Amino acid sequence: MAVTIADIAADAKVSVPTVSRVINGAGTVSEELRERVIRSVEKMNYKPNAAARSLITKRSDVIAVVEADITNPVTARILWEIDACCMKHNKIMLTCNYDSSNEKAIFLLDKLLERHVDGLIFMGVHLDEPLLAKLREFSCPVILAQQGVESGECEFTTVTDDSYHAARDVTDFLIQEGHRRIAYIGGDANDYTNGKLRLQGYLNAMEENGLEVPASYIRQEQFSIEGGHQGMKEIYENNLKLPSAVVCGSDMIAVGAIRFLKSVDLSVPKDISVFGFDDAVSDIFEIPLSTVRSCKRGEILCEQLFKKQEEQGKKEWIYYPYQVLRRNSTRRHQ
Amino acid sequence: MAVTIADIAADAKVSVPTVSRVINGAGTVSEELRERVIRSVEKMNYKPNAAARSLITKRSDVIAVVEADITNPVTARILWEIDACCMKHNKIMLTCNYDSSNEKAIFLLDKLLERHVDGLIFMGVHLDEPLLAKLREFSCPVILAQQGVESGECEFTTVTDDSYHAARDVTDFLIQEGHRRIAYIGGDANDYTNGKLRLQGYLNAMEENGLEVPASYIRQEQFSIEGGHQGMKEIYENNLKLPSAVVCGSDMIAVGAIRFLKSVDLSVPKDISVFGFDDAVSDIFEIPLSTVRSCKRGEILCEQLFKKQEEQGKKEWIYYPYQVLRRNSTRRHQ
DNA sequence: TTTTGTTAAGAAAGCGTTTTCTTAATTCAG
DNA sequence: CTGAATTAAGAAAACGCTTTCTTAACAAAA
Numbered sequence: 052m053a054v055t056i057a058d059i060a061a062d063a064k065v066s067v068p069t070v071s072r073v074i075n076g077a078g079t080v081s082e083e084l085r086e087r088v089i090r091s092v093e094k095m096n097y098k099p100n101a102a103a104r105s106l107i108t109k110r111s112d113v114i115a116v117v118e119a120d121i122t123n124p125v126t127a128r129i130l131w132e133i134d135a136c137c138m139k140h141n142k143i144m145l146t147c148n149y150d151s152s153n154e155k156a157i158f159l160l161d162k163l164l165e166r167h168v169d170g171l172i173f174m175g176v177h178l179d180e181p182l183l184a185k186l187r188e189f190s191c192p193v194i195l196a197q198q199g200v201e202s203g204e205c206e207f208t209t210v211t212d213d214s215y216h217a218a219r220d221v222t223d224f225l226i227q228e229g230h231r232r233i234a235y236i237g238g239d240a241n242d243y244t245n246g247k248l249r250l251q252g253y254l255n256a257m258e259e260n261g262l263e264v265p266a267s268y269i270r271q272e273q274f275s276i277e278g279g280h281q282g283m284k285e286i287y288e289n290n291l292k293l294p295s296a297v298v299c300g301s302d303m304i305a306v307g308a309i310r311f312l313k314s315v316d317l318s319v320p321k322d323i324s325v326f327g328f329d330d331a332v333s334d335i336f337e338i339p340l341s342t343v344r345s346c347k348r349g350e351i352l353c354e355q356l357f358k359k360q361e362e363q364g365k366k367e368w369i370y371y372p373y374q375v376l377r378r379n380s381t382r383r384h385q
Numbered sequence: 386m387a388v389t390i391a392d393i394a395a396d397a398k399v400s401v402p403t404v405s406r407v408i409n410g411a412g413t414v415s416e417e418l419r420e421r422v423i424r425s426v427e428k429m430n431y432k433p434n435a436a437a438r439s440l441i442t443k444r445s446d447v448i449a450v451v452e453a454d455i456t457n458p459v460t461a462r463i464l465w466e467i468d469a470c471c472m473k474h475n476k477i478m479l480t481c482n483y484d485s486s487n488e489k490a491i492f493l494l495d496k497l498l499e500r501h502v503d504g505l506i507f508m509g510v511h512l513d514e515p516l517l518a519k520l521r522e523f524s525c526p527v528i529l530a531q532q533g534v535e536s537g538e539c540e541f542t543t544v545t546d547d548s549y550h551a552a553r554d555v556t557d558f559l560i561q562e563g564h565r566r567i568a569y570i571g572g573d574a575n576d577y578t579n580g581k582l583r584l585q586g587y588l589n590a591m592e593e594n595g596l597e598v599p600a601s602y603i604r605q606e607q608f609s610i611e612g613g614h615q616g617m618k619e620i621y622e623n624n625l626k627l628p629s630a631v632v633c634g635s636d637m638i639a640v641g642a643i644r645f646l647k648s649v650d651l652s653v654p655k656d657i658s659v660f661g662f663d664d665a666v667s668d669i670f671e672i673p674l675s676t677v678r679s680c681k682r683g684e685i686l687c688e689q690l691f692k693k694q695e696e697q698g699k700k701e702w703i704y705y706p707y708q709v710l711r712r713n714s715t716r717r718h719q
Numbered sequence: 720t721t722t723t724g725t726t727a728a729g730a731a732a733g734c735g736t737t738t739t740c741t742t743a744a745t746t747c748a749g
Numbered sequence: 750c751t752g753a754a755t756t757a758a759g760a761a762a763a764c765g766c767t768t769t770c771t772t773a774a775c776a777a778a779a
Binding site: 096099100102103106111113120122124127128131138145146147161164165166167188193196259276310314332334335336369372 | 387431434454459479481493495496498499500615644669670704
């Protein structure tokens with residue numbers, strides 16, 4: 052059997068509450084007893100039982116993160132950041148994959164409810180009503196990452212990329228660099244808020260600069276290499292005048308686009324500049340990709356999670372700061 | 386306040402143990418009461434408190450996975466697989482990053498000890514004595530993934546890639562394909578058991594086929610793109626007769642090697658064949674990489690974890706089955 | 720002195736379950 | 750029928766902590 056607080060109390064010849072006080076640094080206990088307790092704790096290698104403690108304190112020191120797909124490099128990176136922050140706050144991170152199945156997500160959330168986690172970060176898209184209802188059941192702080200609820204007021208604090216402004220900045224940047232014919236390949240904008248906002252940012256930047264956008268310059272495919280490939284192919288086949296630059300809704304799309312361009316002997320960035328989004332492939336892709344990187348995601352998420360203790364009430368929509376990274380998949384256009 | 390088992394008992398007009406029996410499907414309870422209980426549970430949206438349950442059952446339904454780096458794609462993929470298996474067994478996966486710092490790993494393991502997890506998978510390299518000592522403290526099944534302890538008898542059940550045989554097979558395969566001058570670029574073999582075994586497999590295959598291996602054909606760098614780049618560079622610069630094929634200790638190394646070759650205008654696989662390891666970059670890398678893929682990792686790990694309940698005693702070293710995948714970074718040599 | 724206030728530490732209650740122990744009710748063999 | 754065996758369900762204990770309540774000891778103020 053594991054050693055319990057009573058064993059320590061007996062060994063140190065003090066009462067159980069005294070041991071508890073020493074361990075938690077709460078209450079007052081004389082130097083003499085404190086030392087005796089600490090000695091016993093070390094001697095017997097005592098570890099407080101988290102379940103017993105949790106039962107009474109109503110905390111678990113666990114932060115849950117539910118994500119669609121842990122193998123997505125962007126997700127994995129954010130998890131890494133969250134984990135690092137949790138560590139600092141003496142919390143432990145519990146992650147669950149929901150495989151983009153809201154049904155599975157609800158199943159998982161039920162499990163987490165039983166566990167009385169101290170905080171929940173839900174990194175998901177396709178938020179539907181049953182899912183939101185389940186999220187409402189949590190009494191701990193809940194944060195939506197990746198996708199907000201469009202409807203208006205924030206029911207949950209939401210933290211996402213600043214897709215709209217970033218897409219505008221990227222497009223502006225390309226225009227500054229002399230590009231005039233700029234196309235866009237994004238993901239499905241019906242479901243993905245990010246997709247919608249990126250497209251909007253691109254469109255607004257073009258419009259504000261008085262630039263024409265033929266419908267054939269806009270493609271909405273999948274957020275994947277295949278999607279990018281397909282989108283670029285369609286643009287290539289349906290336009291006599293090719294764009295000199297393409298804004299992509301994700302790095303994966305950019306990779307696919309570049310791969311297609313290579314297949315028809317067009318060179319990037321010599322013939323066409325390609326801009327990505329997410330900074331997900333920087334270290335492995337053959338071309339250093341110009342892209343947008345969101346910063347301090349883990350910190351911002353955790354900060355929201357922990358800050359809320361005081362300011363429970365205020366739910367807001369927060370954006371990660373971002374950097375527009377100009378690398379070698381784009382160049383000036385003359 | 387959350388609704389408790391007592392609330393359900395009161396609402397259903399039964400005793401607390403009866404509710405417990407219904408929920409756990411244990412013991413005997415009449416159809417009538419069972420229905421009353423179920424109705425109350427649903428009506429009041431009751432969720433049993435995991436901490437209270439865990440306190441008494443000494444189980445937590447949590448499987449802990451401690452890994453060096455969650456952003457490593459190979460790791461992320463295995464986590465995905467483990468999570469899927471845990472789900473099937475009605476367990477929840479708790480993951481912690483230890484950032485390749487054994488000190489941090491020990492800190493995390495202490496936290497997990499407090500939590501009385503039902504199983505532990507430690508995916509790490511550089512296992513040193515303090516770390517092993519900490520692992521011994523667990524009373525639940527502990528599995529070492531990724532690296533075993535060389536010493537001999539298995540203190541912990543260990544599951545790893547079958548690096549030795551796979552490297553032999555890869556080398557054999559290249560020899561069958563007509564290659565005679567085959568080089569090897571691996572990671573640091575002092576620390577990484579996998580590195581050591583892959584090198585050994587390569588060497589044995591060469592020897593058994595009566596093929597010469599000049600020392601300048603063997604490089605041990607980092608398990609990274611830079612490492613592969615550097616290793617290939619050295620081989621290129623130090624050999625008048627270049628190899629016709631290179632066995633790499635990881636896909637990252639292979640990517641680096643290919644990148645170097647491209648930089649000196651050598652074509653893969655036309656001029657040189659390159660074989661990777663891990664199947665980590667298949668979808669994004671420019672060349673479909675011939676590589677080794679380990680299979681069913683999640684299943685095998687979980688199977689070991691859960692099987693052990695009965696056969697606690699037997700610790701063994703188990704290998705994932707693997708496939709040698711011939712793709713387009715290698716070709717026959719005439 | 721006596722009273723009041725303060726502090727250190729123990730006693731006891733309680734957190735929400737499961738499990739063991741009892742009891743009452745029912746069935747069945749003799 | 751009676752007594753033993755079986756069954757369904759409640760009472761009570763236990764899990765390992767934290768927290769509240771209480772007491773004893775002592776110091777400071779009247």
